[in-house]
Amino acid sequence: MSLDAVLSRIDADLDPALERLFDLLRIPSISTDPEYKADCDRAAEWLVKDLNAMGIAAERRETPGHPMVVAHVDGDGPHLLFYGHYDVQPVDPLELWHRDPFDPAIEEVDGQKVIRARGASDDKGQLMTFVEACRAYMAEHGKLPCKVTFFFEGEEESGSPSLVPFMKENAAELTADVALICDTTMAAPGLPSIATQLRGMLKEEFTLKGPRMDLHSGLYGGPALNPLREISKLIASFHDETGRVAVDGFYDGVPELSDELRRQWADAGFDETTFLGRIGMSRAHGEEAFSAMEQVWARPTLEVNGMWGGYTGAGTKTVIPAEAHCKLTCRLVGDQDPAQVRDALRAHIEARLPVDTEVVWHGSLDGAPASVMDTSRPEFELARGALSDEWSREAVFAGMGGSIPIAGYFKTILGMEPMLIGFAKDDDAIHSPNEKYDVESFHKGIRSWARILDALGQAAP
């Protein structure tokens, strides 16, 4: 079957594809606000009808929340499950939008055409890149090169409460060879990427107790231990002078970065200066032995997210407080075990507790290990090749600094490797006013999926 014909059809069909996306964008499917429940229903119905129009028997499937949309297309190649979400974030503060968030339009920004609307990037625009690729493929060839299951949810922006139960109840139906997720950004503008490692997280919080009560610094300053000073010393002990976490056992399970990934990332030509400059940094402050990208994508962190104690109001209060507080999170990679990291951290602090202090732990074991995809599966290299062809640039297996719980669910509940391939950009303003999606992302995104479907069709089923 000819891929070129499909790509030509995609190019020719871009305006109608945009019109279809605009139709979907006009539905204010804000999942978190009950006032928009009917709109979420409408968005699900719209997707059912759109798939039906392609000759695909899609179904609306009820949940305690907003409906799922599920559809199956038989085919010869491997079985792919495609996931996206049709719900969107609220639009407040509305006054910061320069147009109605649900009245999409093409705008031109710095010579780039962009689709402006709530959901343009997250995730309706991205979701439709896959749908349009299938539409073009089917129009040209009457079938798809792979077996495909479409799986759309309407609760992603409100915590996906129905997702795991639905996955468990319909495990047989939803299990495929790999899961495709189109809800991420490209690692850098114009750099095609498959996110293959997502950091996990451990949450911890503690109170350091010192004097029996708040003390007057005149009457007791000197002999009284000051918990603010002591908690500062503890926090200062978390890292060594090279930026490495100095907690014994913290790095257990952290893999070496493979030479192949290091090469891919080095060759990708990230603009670290721009990345860092945007946040006011002149250099990367993490582990010295790693680049900024490696620090975010492949290395664990221990960050203090909040600390407080004593008097924090206006003016002066000469107090030595009875206690001080610290909230922290660790980003985990590879095989780091959240429970073991928590124990190591607690042991580190308890070994350094000064006399006359006590530590009270508030963290539950609310953590998740990293997700590391099995890139030895042939689908990963095939997709990477297809993306490289489309973007005329070697695609990378990228890391992602944050967690994507849904990717983990596909792995742990359905036993599928998720391939996260997205075309969004960092400046898309998702969750913010004036969300946009580059027309280039939409157009080349559709073309990318057509190439990926074609390539995966050549893999063994």
Added chain:
Amino acid sequence: MSLDAVLSRIDADLDPALERLFDLLRIPSISTDPEYKADCDRAAEWLVKDLNAMGIAAERRETPGHPMVVAHVDGDGPHLLFYGHYDVQPVDPLELWHRDPFDPAIEEVDGQKVIRARGASDDKGQLMTFVEACRAYMAEHGKLPCKVTFFFEGEEESGSPSLVPFMKENAAELTADVALICDTTMAAPGLPSIATQLRGMLKEEFTLKGPRMDLHSGLYGGPALNPLREISKLIASFHDETGRVAVDGFYDGVPELSDELRRQWADAGFDETTFLGRIGMSRAHGEEAFSAMEQVWARPTLEVNGMWGGYTGAGTKTVIPAEAHCKLTCRLVGDQDPAQVRDALRAHIEARLPVDTEVVWHGSLDGAPASVMDTSRPEFELARGALSDEWSREAVFAGMGGSIPIAGYFKTILGMEPMLIGFAKDDDAIHSPNEKYDVESFHKGIRSWARILDALGQAAP
């Protein structure tokens, strides 16, 4: 003139003296609450009448706030100015009092008789120890052994707004050889003491700025500098491992503790274990080379009184904050100069500022040097001898950890050395519900002043 006769008269006159104090305690002279303005007036009038009854021409002197009471008694010896205040703290929370705060009574606590009422200790009871000593002396001898100026204010508990202007306007009238202030505690129960060194204070506050905005710890954790970590390192650098302040130049002007004071304090038999145990400390945490008492009375400190940054609410927020905050105060001793200490502290921090951070200083030069009395004046040793005689225990020249601004005013505005001699105890619950003053403090306080007046009468005028 016979001191013994005066002391015998004081013993015999204790019950009427208590009745007079009760009369004064019944007046709810809460200076900070406008509703009690007339009561403050009544308390001033009561003192005028009481002095008049002793044959002393006392005057009520108006101020923009509550009136002062001023009286002069001529005499042969040195000129003493006695300061006390007739106003009291508010009584909230009233429900925690076990009796009406303005219905004084003698109660027995652990075999000790105590006077229970608001103001019993702070400062009506203490003020009346001096008045009663003068009454007994005059009744026995028809005159006092020194020239005495009585100076009572009614705004001490509301910040003494009229005091400095009044001192300046009446400088000639109020200037004496030494100022006696009876508004302090004994250094330890039963240990007579003259507070001769009060620590000064410097207030400082700063913000450490890092990233340009609050950052997501998934997207930027690693390369982004974390101001909470960096401020902790700065705070941890303020002290070395022996508890000494590690800021260059901080100790400039800090005097050696004299052998004589060290001996007095060592011989005084302070119960450090009890002092520390009360606040939950098993040992003194200040400079290792000094005892707890020396740390509080004679050594400077640098204390963090408040610090905060990032997310401090319930749950988790994976933020790397843009800034962190710290409030601190230094207690100063000897000739430490607040401006110089501030400069040293700022230089310490600025020398350690990590790249990509900025410090913003919020402190104004709102500081005061320590007050160190000139104990070489003969009045100090004479008073110490008199106190030692009364309490059958060697009186000490004590330090005080906190500041007493009024003592400083006598020094800086009127050029007098203040002698702070008080008989209150740490458990008097001043400013709290169920304030009390031991009958022993009142009785032996009166006897102490009689002895001091007698002893000072022998000093050259």
